[in-house]
Amino acid sequence: MLxxxxxxxxGRTTTPFVMxxxxxxxxxxxxxxxxxxRFTLAYSAVPYKITxxxxxxxxxxxxxxxxxxxxxxxxxxxxxxxxxxxxxxSFIWLTLLTSMFxxxxxxxxxxxxxxxxxxxxxIEDNFGHGKFLIFYLICGFAASFAQIVVDPDSPIxxxxxxxxxxxxxxxxxxxxxxxxxxxxxxxxxxWTTIELPAIVVLGFWIVIQVFSQYTAMASAKHASGGVAYMxxxxxxxxxxxxxxxxxxxxxxxxxxxxx
Numbered sequence: 001m002l003x004x005x006x007x008x009x010x011g012r013t014t015t016p017f018v019m020x021x022x023x024x025x026x027x028x029x030x031x032x033x034x035x036x037x038r039f040t041l042a043y044s045a046v047p048y049k050i051t052x053x054x055x056x057x058x059x060x061x062x063x064x065x066x067x068x069x070x071x072x073x074x075x076x077x078x079x080x081x082x083x084x085x086x087x088x089x090s091f092i093w094l095t096l097l098t099s100m101f102x103x104x105x106x107x108x109x110x111x112x113x114x115x116x117x118x119x120x121x122x123i124e125d126n127f128g129h130g131k132f133l134i135f136y137l138i139c140g141f142a143a144s145f146a147q148i149v150v151d152p153d154s155p156i157x158x159x160x161x162x163x164x165x166x167x168x169x170x171x172x173x174x175x176x177x178x179x180x181x182x183x184x185x186x187x188x189x190x191w192t193t194i195e196l197p198a199i200v201v202l203g204f205w206i207v208i209q210v211f212s213q214y215t216a217m218a219s220a221k222h223a224s225g226g227v228a229y230m231x232x233x234x235x236x237x238x239x240x241x242x243x244x245x246x247x248x249x250x251x252x253x254x255x256x257x258x259x
C-alpha cells in the first residue's frame with residue numbers, strides 16, 4: 001500500500017481556493033450526515049431511482065446489501081421492506097450532485113480529501129478556478145453514470161467524492177507524470193517515507209481500481225453495493241480526456257520534490 005502525503009508544488013502560482021471550498025463543503029456535509037441519517041439516505045444517489053425517475057425504491061426490490069446475511073433479522077426486514085431509505089428530492093437527478101459531497105465514514109472522507117488536497121492544487125492552478133470547478137463536477141457526474149450503467153436497477157445508495165477526485169488524478173497523471181510525490185510505505189510494523197514519480201503512485205492506484213472492479217464482477221458482487229470501483233474508473237477516464245480540453249499549456253513543473 002502506498003499512501004501519498006505531499007507532492008511537488010514548485011510551479012504553482014495561485015491559491016487553489018476552489019479546492020479549499022470543495023474540501024470545506026465535503027466536511028460540512030459529512031458533519032450533517034453524522035447528525036441526520038435520513039439526510040444521507042435521501043440525498044445519496046440510488047441507481048434505481050435515477051433510471052426509473054422515482055423518489056422511492058419499491059419495497060423488497062433488489063439484492064441484499066453485502067454482509068447483511070450475518071444478521072438474519074436485518075436480512076429479513078430488508079427482503080420484505082427493501083433497503084432502508086428516505087424519499088429523495090422531487091427532482092431525483094439532483095442526488096447526482098448532492099451525493100458527490102457525501103461520504104460513508106471517516107476513513108472514506110479522510111482518504112478522498114487527502115488525495116484532493118495533494119493533487120488538486122496543481123490542476124486548479126493550470127486550469128484556472130472556474131474551469132477546475134466545471135472539470136471537477138463533470139468528472140463526478142461521469143463517475144455516477146458509469147456506476148449506474150453497470151447496475152441500473154440497484155437500490156443501494158451510492159455516495160462519495162471518489163469519482164470526481166479520480167478525474168483529478170487522471171488529469172494529474174497526464175500533466176505532471178514526473179512530479180515527485182512523497183509517500184508513506186509500510187515495512188511490516190514500521191513506516192518509512194519515499195519519493196516516487198507521480199506516474200508510479202497513480203499507476204499503482206489505477207491497478208488497484210481495475211483489479212478490484214474485475215474481482216467484484218467475477219464474484220458477481222458488483223450489484224450488491226460496496227465500493228463503487230466502476231465510478232472510480234469512469235471518473236478517472238473522464239479526467240484523462242477532459243484535461244486535454246481544459247489544460248493551459250505551460251512549461252512543465254520541475255521534477256524534483258518541492259515543499
